[in-house]
Amino acid sequence: MDNNKKILLVEDDSALSGVYKSRLEMEGFEARVVNNGEKALSAALDFKPDLILLDAMMPKISGFDVLDILRNTPETSNIRVIMLTALSQPKDKERAESLGVDDYLVKSQVVIGDVVERVKFHLGMIQAPEKKT
Numbered sequence: 001m002d003n004n005k006k007i008l009l010v011e012d013d014s015a016l017s018g019v020y021k022s023r024l025e026m027e028g029f030e031a032r033v034v035n036n037g038e039k040a041l042s043a044a045l046d047f048k049p050d051l052i053l054l055d056a057m058m059p060k061i062s063g064f065d066v067l068d069i070l071r072n073t074p075e076t077s078n079i080r081v082i083m084l085t086a087l088s089q090p091k092d093k094e095r096a097e098s099l100g101v102d103d104y105l106v107k108s109q110v111v112i113g114d115v116v117e118r119v120k121f122h123l124g125m126i127q128a129p130e131k132k133t
Contacts, residue, residue, distance in 0.1 A: 004028060005029050006051075009031055009053045010035075010040040012059060018033075021033050024119070044070055044075075051122055053084050067081055067083070067096065071100040081101050082103040082105060084107060085106060102122055
């Protein structure tokens with residue numbers, strides 16, 4: 001059994017999830033992609049990821065509801081969750097934070113390298129990156 005960290009990527013845009021999956025694998029992570037909230041919940045139990053990259057707007061169950069369910073399920077309550085979303089409104093970020101998200105990244109404001117850096121930070125692999133001002 002290797003000790004690669006496992007990342008669950010919940011993203012309904014297949015072009016984007018493909019790019020993220022290859023980058024995460026290149027960085028040495030084991031990455032699995034699911035494209036809706038229902039699959040995210042079953043994969044969280046069955047794949048047991050170390051961290052979930054979670055899109056907010058998805059078919060079936062929204063990322064916010066997925067986060068809420070994960071946090072209220074004993075088996076998944078401690079999985080780190082980074083929301084990666086197109087929603088840039090402060091109210092959306094506040095909602096995610098009230099549900100217990102570990103980090104909230106707006107797709108239009110980050111590049112994939114930033115996301116990988118946040119993943120590594122939340123998994124304790126690197127020190128906190130300098131905040132860009």
